[in-house]
Amino acid sequence: MTTQTVAQQRSDARSEYNAYLAMCPSRNLLDRISDKWVALVLVALGQSDKRYSELSRQLVGVSQKMLTQTLRLLERDGLIRRELTLSVPVRADYSLTPLGRSLLPLLASVKEWAESHMDEVLAARTVYDSGA
Amino acid sequence: MTTQTVAQQRSDARSEYNAYLAMCPSRNLLDRISDKWVALVLVALGQSDKRYSELSRQLVGVSQKMLTQTLRLLERDGLIRRELTLSVPVRADYSLTPLGRSLLPLLASVKEWAESHMDEVLAARTVYDSGA
DNA sequence: CTGCATCCCAAACGATACTG
DNA sequence: CAGTATCGTTTGGGATGCAG
Numbered sequence: 001m002t003t004q005t006v007a008q009q010r011s012d013a014r015s016e017y018n019a020y021l022a023m024c025p026s027r028n029l030l031d032r033i034s035d036k037w038v039a040l041v042l043v044a045l046g047q048s049d050k051r052y053s054e055l056s057r058q059l060v061g062v063s064q065k066m067l068t069q070t071l072r073l074l075e076r077d078g079l080i081r082r083e084l085t086l087s088v089p090v091r092a093d094y095s096l097t098p099l100g101r102s103l104l105p106l107l108a109s110v111k112e113w114a115e116s117h118m119d120e121v122l123a124a125r126t127v128y129d130s131g132a
Numbered sequence: 133m134t135t136q137t138v139a140q141q142r143s144d145a146r147s148e149y150n151a152y153l154a155m156c157p158s159r160n161l162l163d164r165i166s167d168k169w170v171a172l173v174l175v176a177l178g179q180s181d182k183r184y185s186e187l188s189r190q191l192v193g194v195s196q197k198m199l200t201q202t203l204r205l206l207e208r209d210g211l212i213r214r215e216l217t218l219s220v221p222v223r224a225d226y227s228l229t230p231l232g233r234s235l236l237p238l239l240a241s242v243k244e245w246a247e248s249h250m251d252e253v254l255a256a257r258t259v260y261d262s263g264a
Numbered sequence: 265c266t267g268c269a270t271c272c273c274a275a276a277c278g279a280t281a282c283t284g
Numbered sequence: 285c286a287g288t289a290t291c292g293t294t295t296g297g298g299a300t301g302c303a304g
Contacts, residue, residue, distance in 0.1 A: 019247055020176075020190055029246040029249075030246040031168050034242075036166060036296095038166070040162070044152075052267075056266095060152055063298055063299085064298095064299095065268095066296085068267065069296095069297090079256075086304090088304095089265040089304095091265070091266080092265085092266060099252055099253070106241050106245055110166075110235075110238050110239065114149075114158050115150065116149075117161075120210060120231055121231070122157065124208065125210075183285085184286055185286075195279075196287075197279090198277070200287065200288085201277095220285090221285040221286080222285055222286060
């Protein structure tokens with residue numbers, strides 16, 4: 001009989017990956033989905049499948065380079081699917097995979113939190129910058 | 133009578149902030165909480181209040197500079213509170229504010245998603261890198 | 265239209281040394 | 285203990301030009 005609790009055993013079994021460890025791949029994944037553009041891209045694709053140019057218009061201020069890079073990384077990680085239609089002109093359609101769709105509600109809620117708590121944060125900054 | 137739908141009116145009223153617009157402050161806030169270390173810091177403080185050195189140990193690999201910077205920014209945005217005890221040696225305690233606590237479950241679920249879907253992402257990367 | 269390749273600058277970051 | 289300051293390197297990311 002050990003001193004390890006049932007809760008600890010369950011915890012160990014549940015998460016073999018631990019984002020607090022620098023060398024753990026889940027740290028890398030958390031960095032990836034915490035990227036500047038990832039939430040906006042995924043939420044945009046959650047609304048509907050979109051073409052490259054549509055995403056480019058919706059994510060105001062994104063450069064071609066960063067949009068392409070973000071899309072490639074998300075595709076590599078299996079979060080989005082890229083379908084190329086070889087017409088003239090060429091056409092690229094992006095959609096969420098089931099895996100991406102499982103992450104969508106989480107990032108959507110983070111984005112909504114940012115929009116709905118903007119006033120409070122702005123107020124906090126004013127206080128901090130003046131008094132502090 | 134206009135052609136604007138009720139859904140559109142509701143949408144307009146609900147979110148005056150729109151993170152898709154580059155100049156909107158909510159874009160800035162989304163960038164901030166999408167930061168590399170923010171989720172880890174907030175989840176760590178969600179477990180319990182922590183001292184600077186405790187955070188430093190838990191977030192393996194974080195540099196003093198980045199930890200301090202992250203904590204300052206979160207404090208400025210009103211997400212965490214910093215309490216300094218002028219003893220010898222000095223002591224700094226960090227805790228979540230109600231605002232920070234409202235964000236906590238969202239980021240905690242993102243962190244957990246990263247840990248629990250690591251295998252699928254790793255598999256997707258292997259497929260992409262080999263075949264593609 | 266949808267990219268990729270390149271150049272280049274500015275910002276981010278890590279390591280180190282130092283301080284109240 | 286909990287930082288600040290500085291420096292050197294790395295990375296992010298915009299601009300431009302080209303290609304399928």
